[in-house]
Amino acid sequence: MKTLLIVFSTIIASVSFANESRPNAPDFRITDQKMDSSLTENETRLTFHVNQYSANNSRIIYAINAIQDTSIIDNNGNFSIKSDAGSKKLEFLLGLNFHEISTDWIEFKAGQHYFIVLNFRSSIENIMVKKPVIYCYPEEETHIDISLKMTSELTFTYPKYENGWSFIANPNGKITHNNQFYNYLFWESNQDFPMNTIDFSRGEIVESSELLEFLETSLNEFGFNSKEKSDFITYWYPIMKDETNLYIYFMFNEECNIFAELNVQPTPDVIARFYMLWQPVNELKSWKTPENQKIPRFDRTGFTLLEWGGAKLN
Amino acid sequence: MYSVTKKIQMARFLLIIIGLSFFSFNSSAKRMAPEFYKSKSMIDGNLKKNESIFQFQFQSLDYYYQNQSITYSIDGKQSMAILDSFEFTVRTTPGKHIFQIYIDDAYYEMYSDSLEIGSKAIDTYYLFPRYSIIQIEVDKPLIYLYPERKQKISVEVVPTGKMKFTYPEMNEEWNVIANPNGTIEYNKNEYNYLFWESTQEFNFSGFDLNTGYVVEGKDITDFLENKLNDAGFNSFEMADFITYWGPQMINHPHLFIKFHQNEECNQFARLNIEPQPDHTNRFYMSWLPISSNYNPKPQTISRFNRSGFSVIEWGGQELHLQKTLSR
Numbered sequence: 001m002k003t004l005l006i007v008f009s010t011i012i013a014s015v016s017f018a019n020e021s022r023p024n025a026p027d028f029r030i031t032d033q034k035m036d037s038s039l040t041e042n043e044t045r046l047t048f049h050v051n052q053y054s055a056n057n058s059r060i061i062y063a064i065n066a067i068q069d070t071s072i073i074d075n076n077g078n079f080s081i082k083s084d085a086g087s088k089k090l091e092f093l094l095g096l097n098f099h100e101i102s103t104d105w106i107e108f109k110a111g112q113h114y115f116i117v118l119n120f121r122s123s124i125e126n127i128m129v130k131k132p133v134i135y136c137y138p139e140e141e142t143h144i145d146i147s148l149k150m151t152s153e154l155t156f157t158y159p160k161y162e163n164g165w166s167f168i169a170n171p172n173g174k175i176t177h178n179n180q181f182y183n184y185l186f187w188e189s190n191q192d193f194p195m196n197t198i199d200f201s202r203g204e205i206v207e208s209s210e211l212l213e214f215l216e217t218s219l220n221e222f223g224f225n226s227k228e229k230s231d232f233i234t235y236w237y238p239i240m241k242d243e244t245n246l247y248i249y250f251m252f253n254e255e256c257n258i259f260a261e262l263n264v265q266p267t268p269d270v271i272a273r274f275y276m277l278w279q280p281v282n283e284l285k286s287w288k289t290p291e292n293q294k295i296p297r298f299d300r301t302g303f304t305l306l307e308w309g310g311a312k313l314n
Numbered sequence: 315m316y317s318v319t320k321k322i323q324m325a326r327f328l329l330i331i332i333g334l335s336f337f338s339f340n341s342s343a344k345r346m347a348p349e350f351y352k353s354k355s356m357i358d359g360n361l362k363k364n365e366s367i368f369q370f371q372f373q374s375l376d377y378y379y380q381n382q383s384i385t386y387s388i389d390g391k392q393s394m395a396i397l398d399s400f401e402f403t404v405r406t407t408p409g410k411h412i413f414q415i416y417i418d419d420a421y422y423e424m425y426s427d428s429l430e431i432g433s434k435a436i437d438t439y440y441l442f443p444r445y446s447i448i449q450i451e452v453d454k455p456l457i458y459l460y461p462e463r464k465q466k467i468s469v470e471v472v473p474t475g476k477m478k479f480t481y482p483e484m485n486e487e488w489n490v491i492a493n494p495n496g497t498i499e500y501n502k503n504e505y506n507y508l509f510w511e512s513t514q515e516f517n518f519s520g521f522d523l524n525t526g527y528v529v530e531g532k533d534i535t536d537f538l539e540n541k542l543n544d545a546g547f548n549s550f551e552m553a554d555f556i557t558y559w560g561p562q563m564i565n566h567p568h569l570f571i572k573f574h575q576n577e578e579c580n581q582f583a584r585l586n587i588e589p590q591p592d593h594t595n596r597f598y599m600s601w602l603p604i605s606s607n608y609n610p611k612p613q614t615i616s617r618f619n620r621s622g623f624s625v626i627e628w629g630g631q632e633l634h635l636q637k638t639l640s641r
Contacts, residue, residue, distance in 0.1 A: 131557065156561040158535065158553060180549035183506065186557040226503035234454065234481050234509040235558075241479065 269302025475514020592622030
């Protein structure tokens with residue numbers, strides 16, 4: 001069975017090498033296996049080739065049977081480790097921009113040198129970061145400047161963002177910008193997002209019938225007031241409610257810098273940010289029940305800024 | 315005006331045809347009026363013996379369809395044609411032929427009977443496509459209440475279609491306390507607006523594509539600001555409108571936009587508000603992405619009356635004129 005697997009994966013390897021993009025190449029495949037007389041009767045040697053050029057000379061984290069170690073990938077994309085022989089489960093992590101690779105149990109024989117190709121998949125997904133809106137609640141009427149620091153392009157802003165927003169805000173949240181009044185500032189952008197940011201073991205799987213209540217509860221816990229809540233819910237709920245089941249993952253405060261950093265002058269006492277990432281879940285079976293996320297509560301004391309946004313994951 | 319007169323002409327014409335159809339379509343008694351009406355037949359000496367030409371003329375299409383492509387099939391073989399002056403021709407052989415013509419989702423697909431054509435003949439047919447019924451989502455109508463003094467108000471929305479979502483939740487109606495600054499108190503919470511959304515059937519028969527606006531997606535913010543200013547939106551309401559619709563519209567090269575105001579909005583829902591507002595101002599936008607530019611006749615936008623107890627409602631719907639051929 002094992003040999004069959006090896007032969008099979010070698011065939012796949014030779015086919016997929018021809019194809020530069022390798023969309024369907026397996027993450028992990030043993031391409032060759034040789035006797036190595038330098039090994040003791042108990043040892044096995046594993047030489048890995050990492051397909052991603054950008055990974056050359058960088059550190060890789062790996063685990064053999066859950067015991068973690070690191071190695072450096074050389075100029076040619078290779079790294080080698082010696083291990084005791086036997087049945088092993090391997091895991092590899094190459095930074096945030098790639099998905100982790102983990103294998104099933106594989107039998108590595110003593111005295112053998114295995115050549116293995118690792119094909120890391122990009123975890124970068126293009127997402128639309130939708131409708132972040134920013135509310136400002138200073139303690140007194142204050143002139144405020146806000147700029148967004150991000151690598152992606154803004155696709156829509158309102159009122160118009162011109163290297164930033166410069167406006168006057170009132171304690172009740174009213175924003176005066178170019179002689180017009182607003183409740184919030186709006187921006188939207190198209191971003192390359194590393195999916196590894198999301199810890200899929202956490203979050204919530206919500207049935208459509210419970211979605212509204214779940215959102216209300218989560219927003220209440222974070223400290224939204226009813227007006228902010230209705231802006232959030234009337235935007236997201238209609239888009240989400242037709243899905244049978246949804247996976248929902250929240251990101252809070254500093255975690256949201258991955259979407260954009262907010263530069264606010266004068267510096268608010270509290271910057272509260274609340275982002276929701278979600279995707280439809282088609283086959284419930286394939287999802288382990290994630291661990292609930294604890295929602296931090298923000299404090300509305302002093303000059304407070306609240307921002308909410310979100311994205312549907314593909 | 316163009317299309318109204320054109321539609322009247324068409325209606326008159328249809329009456330004549332209905333009369334005709336009594337005779338010519340006796341066998342298929344259920345059909346009210348034919349979609350294909352043979353207007354003339356002539357012989358063209360320049361054609362070869364084994365050649366004949368069908369000429370199809372649409373009688374009731376809006377300017378929008380000028381130069382649009384349509385899909386047709388002759389004897390089951392599919393082709394495309396560009397509507398030049400609402401016409402297209404099909405060159406074929408003498409004998410009997412069956413046509414199917416598909417314009418887009420606004421119309422039902424048209425099926426001809428077996429049309430017989432002679433050698434060297436050019437037969438002209440008038441086409442009368444029927445409007446289809448499409449399902450639309452009436453999106454995000456928001457209702458703002460501005461009473462003269464703090465007071466209890468009940469608001470009932472009776473949608474033409476099926477209600478999909480209300481927020482805060484409406485049970486039969488919303489019973490709220492509204493303030494002159496627009497803040498709505500409901501179940502001990504404060505809101506800026508009442509939200510509802512529905513899904514309903516829609517038919518293009520009353521929808522004139524010759525009146526409205528064609529706008530490039532990239533100019534959408536300026537365009538909407540301009541029109542909403544004309545209508546009398548304040549900047550808070552305008553931001554709610556533009557931040558909802560703008561991002562959905564900005565990436566389309568061209569958009570057709572049409573506004574519906576006040577009573578025209580009854581086609582989407584009726585509002586029952588107690589006590590009776592002095593002025594209920596409703597403003598809906600229908601829009602659809604289009605492939606080419608044309609110049610429809612601009613609409614007249616009437617201005618909100620915000621005196622006394624006033625209500626503002628805005629909403630809209632994206633219409634799809636996709637060419638989704640069933641086969």
